[in-house]
Amino acid sequence: MEIRQKKQVSELLFIVYNRALHPELFEIRHDHRIVKDKYESRIWVTGLSHVISFHRGEATLCEVIADTSAMLPRRGKLISLPFRGERDEELNHAEGIHYLTSFQVETLSPRLYAKVHGDLAAHAADHGLFVPFPEWAGGGPTPFTYLDYEAKLSQLHVFAYHAFPDEMTLIKTQSIFEVA
16 A cells, blocks of 8 residues: 555544554555664655554554554554644553654645645654655655654654655654553
8 A cells, every 4th residue: 555645645544552552554655664672663654655563462552543444454543534734642551551642734835835844854864764755746846755863772753754745745643662
């Protein structure tokens, strides 16, 4: 599954599962693995979207941004929200994972969008995972996914930015996965 630039932000969902999802469900553009003593995490860039899996022993929480038409499983779905405005969520997994997330959708003026787009791309040159999609640029700014993260001993903080130039819109998520 791939989120193409032609998709609208309104066609995306924010989903959290209490299980891992199979990689064959996604077109993975970048795969990053984080291993710490207390947890392991996989971060997949899947177009202008992402999948973050956080594993502690047998317990898993999986954050997904996906197209509303994606054929994703229903089993294990804890949260499924459309991308509109701002939202905060919190979960405590029975097996010791505490999860906090916040997301917002920002539609900006062309001038402000160009500034924020440039600032994020410049910052990404030295931090995190930056995946541009020039093949989706319609002569304007390049769509991109940028995930900056901080992997601590018992916590993973992920800041994600998905740039939709055709809509002058950014999706921003901030997620904290914590071993309780």
